[in-house]
Amino acid sequence: MSKEKEQNQETAISRRSFLKGVGTGAVAASVAPTVFIDAETAAAAQTGEEINRAKIKLNINAQTYEVEVEPRMTLLSVLRDGFDTSGNRLDLTGAKPICERGECGGCTVQVDGKAVYACMMLALDAQGKQITTVEGLANGDNLHPVQEAFIQHDALMCGFCTPGFVVAAKSFLDQNPSPSHEEIKEGLAGNICRCGTYPFIFEAVKTASRKLL
């Protein structure tokens, strides 16, 4: 192992890291873009040269996962395809990759209480935040009222968009506990359902809202 690689493993962060000040919160999350690619890294990516990985901690569904990520990995790809440092898959496949570019809401998760497209957030940026995925909404066998209402009203068909809609609806009701019909439509406008279950999704959100009040 080269000297440089040894050093990288110790610090768990590459000299060629994508991010300046990763893990220190120095990158203001609210300012886009948060990613600065240096020329060397870009060249490495171009040629397919091995890109160094970083060990980070993610708090997902109130559990801490230590994961090794490439700087380019999104939160979505870590949830679905990532491994912890013991080599176990996170296997949190509830959030779905549908458009992979923030157009459909299929990968919606909550980050610090807000609905976020997991495909649009780098895993590195999710450090130090509370991440809740659809797998973390139920309390044991007790489903969240939004989940119960989705089943009751058949607010799903193939169900592929459902995890995203459920998390989006939950986040929306957190902010607006007693929405009007129009507000529900606006609140969920970031999600797409190709089976066209919308009318029953609206009903489900209304029912969940009544249960949560």
Place this chain on the structure above:
Amino acid sequence: MASWGEAKDSRLIGKRVSRLSGTDKVTGKAKYTFDINRPGMLYGYILRSPVAHATITGIDLSEAEALPGVKAAIPLIEPGKRVRFEGQEIAAVAAITPDIAEDAVRLIQFDYDELDYVVDVESAKEEGAPQIRDDWKSNQSEPRVDERGDIEAGFAEAAVEVEATYHAPVQTHVCLETHGHVAEWDQDNLTVWASTQAVFGTRQNLARHFELPENQVRVITEHMGGGFGSKFGPGVEGVTAAKLARKAGAPVKLMLTRKDEHLVAGNRPSMTQQVRAGATQDGRFIAYDMSGYGTGGIGSGAGFTGPYVYHVPNHRTKKSAVAINAGSARAMRAPGHPQGAFAMDSLMDELAERLNLDPLEFRRLNSDSDARRNRIRQAEYTLGAQEIGWHRRNRVPGSGTGVKKRGIGMGCGLWGGGGGAGTQARVTIHASGAVEAVTGTQDIGTGIRTVIAMIVAEELGLRPQDITVKIGDTEPGLASRGSGGSQTIGSVAPVIKTAAMAAKRKLFGHIAPLVEADPGDLRAAGDKIYAQSDLRLSIPWKEATGYLGMETISEGGEWDENLRIGDVAGVQFAEVEIDTETGLVQVIKIVAVQDCGLVVNRLTTESQINGAVVMGLGYALLEERIMDDQTGKMINPNLEDYKVPGTMEIPEIVSIAYDTDRKITGIGEPPTIPTAGAIANAVYNAIGVRIRELPITPDKILNALG
């Protein structure tokens, strides 16, 4: 003879039952093909043609193969062969992460000689256009001509005539779970998790491709994220996943990207038709002369219906398909019908106006060509007109005042459905009281899993959640058809029903001596078996099954034609509001009255109708594959520029699952047919200018208003 019995006796059939997969789907536990993660699994990625038409001259995989983490790379086209559309497969890799697979694809060197291409239908028909298919001249299929009655005599009798050209664009399926597979080899046994509408069809296709006996290929689809007609076989991507897996000696997951999905995974062909039609003074549709074509890209089968629904004694039609350099069409939710229905219902309104007749009255006068459908359709007219408030429509189209104008219109559809023989199923009763229903169908989101449980539970006096339904797997070897053509329920339900009846009869035979009753006198209900003639002779379900001891009752079923029906009628009414300053069309309300034969699960049936209407709304107002003449590429292969309906487009939808019979039928497709015609007619009623081209976008409205 088996029957579904009378409505008053049904505990479950026709009621609202939450789907059994609900909990798994709302908690993220449901595993779709995209979610299958196998130990040591690799990720596949396909290199696709960046150009619409070219001859491949060389492929060099060496750099890709050398990239650390890459485990296999294979070519998918031989040098010297042509690619005929953007997105056609060139090569594929498998690597330890999705990102590395994508990196590796960028390292594949390939050379090609670009050829002239054509992606515009009108240009493709011109002399000298690049030839796309070896079997077609001038990029056109041999026209199919059909003539009935006497077209000239018909027009001679006509008091009014309409001539018009109607056009509908190419629509893509936009399955949210892209097409894809996870392939895993164990010696010469292949297991494939597939996002498919046909586990058995996929198995057969893979077995043939790899020259294996069928029983060495297993296909599993526990949950799948939408198909709409586009997922009936492994496709190039499924075969590629299996090839990569074999070469790498590890399982491979290969899912299409969103862009791939638009480019290569199927589409609804376009339609352009010129029509001349006539009606008599007393309102009879008398003559119809139509010539039209559509494009299915490099594929054939760009057909559409016409004449449609309404009887016309004299007609002549000529239809052909036009090839362009674009991905092949595949079946899409009621293939050919939404195109044809939009044109026909627009035409009916235009004829009615010439006759100064109410469009609904004109339709009533021109009956459906099928007697049963006509009887139901007439009733649907009444139901729907009442629900939408047909009397509120503008007597004079476009006569509303103000910037925002409202209008009401209607459309119709018909569909075969009904299913057929060929499903094997087994209902098993265990001594513990557990009941299993097994068959080789798959739940593509329609809710067949729940319907199977309801039917068995109804028969055995249990609750749907008491029944374990095993579907979406070829391993038990109980074949069923692919889920297409709204055929699933009609094919599966009769076999499940008769299997459950047979299992029940056998159990009754066991129990009868114990409760000292005649087997024919026994009934199952409320978790009990009891004698009808003496209710004191009763035994709880689990106690009864306990007497089976080491035995298990396991019975197959037979398809029974008398339990199902096809040829259904549907009618829809739409109310729209148009902002005459911005051109935006907002659908206010849609009433969908759908002949459902016998509704099994009213809740999931309403979901089907809602969803079909939403897809029809997208077809009417939003969706269009846009090809760029300058590059030969699709301009909008994503979910931002290819617009599917979202929450803001959703009107009030009144879905009326109309029980017309005591026989079941499939309704996945029929309710998507009438929507676009109804909306187009409502738009005309609102603004008094007819838009004959879908989608009805704001620019078309503004141009029409001048």
